Structure formats: C-alpha cells, structure tokens
Amino acid sequence: MVKAYKPTAEQKAVIEAAKGGGDLKVKAYAGAGKTSTLRLVAQQLTGQRGSYLAFNKEIADSARRGFPANVSARTVHSLAYASAPTWLTARINLPSEPPHELAARYGFGPIEVPTISGKNAEVAPFEVGRMIADGLGRFCRSADDTPQPFHIPVDEKIRDDAADWLREQLAPSIGRLWAESVNPRGLKAIQPDVYLKVWAQSNPRINADFILFDEA
C-alpha cells in the first residue's frame, strides 16, 4: 500500500522543476524520500508516457506496484536485454569460465607484489582472473568507450605503485575478454553487464516522454 501524505517543500520543488522539463538530478540520503518523489512526479505527468528505471529488480518490482499506469517500471538490464541481439543474451546460459581458468588461458600464474605492510604477497591465479572479470564489469557499467587500467579493482593492501603496475599488466586482458564477450562465436557465458554495455554503446532511445532513473 502507498500511503497518502503531504509532499515536503523539497519534494514540491522537485515536482515543479520536473514539470518544467529538461534534465533534473536529485541527490539525497537513503530513506530521504527519493523514490516517493519520483512517484509524485509521475502522478503529475499523467498525460505523458514515463519509464521508471532502476538497477535492482526488487526496486523495479515495488515501483511497478506504486506508480500510475502511464509509467512502465523496469530494470535497466531488462531494457538492455530486450534490445540486445539474441545470440548475445543467449550466452548468459552458457557454462561460465572459472576465474583461475581464465587466468591460465591468458597466461597468468601467481603474481608476487609488495604490500603496504612491507611484506610481499602472492596474488593467486583465481584472484587475477577475478580482477580481469570484475574489471570488465566495471568497464561495462562505466561511461567509458574502451577498457582502462583504472577499471581493474586492486586489493587496498597492495602498495600503490604495485597496484598501478598490476593494473597495467591486466588491462589488456579486459580488452581481450570484452572482445571475446561480444564475439558472436564465443562459447563462454557472459555477465549481464556485457549486454548492458552493448546496448548503451548502440546509443539507444528509450521510448518514453519522460524517464525516471532511480538509484542512479
């Protein structure tokens, strides 16, 4: 159930700004009333078709219950899934490659690096594979056109200079994994962020008069 309440002065200001059109960004803490404000905005724009987008399925599902009928609520991934080519989306069901096998296939063994404590530590192949796969995920969720060294997540106990070196070593592998991921003849599972990025890079148009983007 969605309770009726009086919009606060801040919520009123957001609604007025939204009615004026154009892009609008609201930044507020958890529980501050952001989703409720989007609902209030939607209720003011009933003559137009809206698209409510969230990154998380639970948030999209609960919005579907609370928003007026002129607004369709979905996750960004489901929107991307619907417009991505089937040969690509079908790959989420293929067997996935475990991180240590990815590392081995790319020629990585254990890597020894200095830590902030002064001792050396070994980054195991499993961890290396995970850094490459996570790096691909971070690239896919970024606005960047190509994979970059800074997309590689490195454990904070690794010394800064070594972390930079490690990123440089592993960055080409994100590029390789990305190329394999979008190759129509690829045989391994892709992460959903891959079709999200393919969709984003196609400069899609979201079919709506207004877009409400929650938890951006």
Ligand SMILES: Nc1ncnc2c1ncn2[C@@H]1O[C@H](COP(=O)(O)OP(=O)(O)O)[C@@H](O)[C@H]1O
């Ligand atoms: N103007 C208001 N008056 C009273 N309660 C409100 C008001 N706006 C939001 N709420 C309530 O505050 C709670 C948090 O709101 P919500 O929109 O979910 O926040 P957020 O999306 O920022 O986490 C909800 O229970 C909502 O019903």
Ligand SMILES: [Mg+2]
């Ligand atoms: Mg919310």
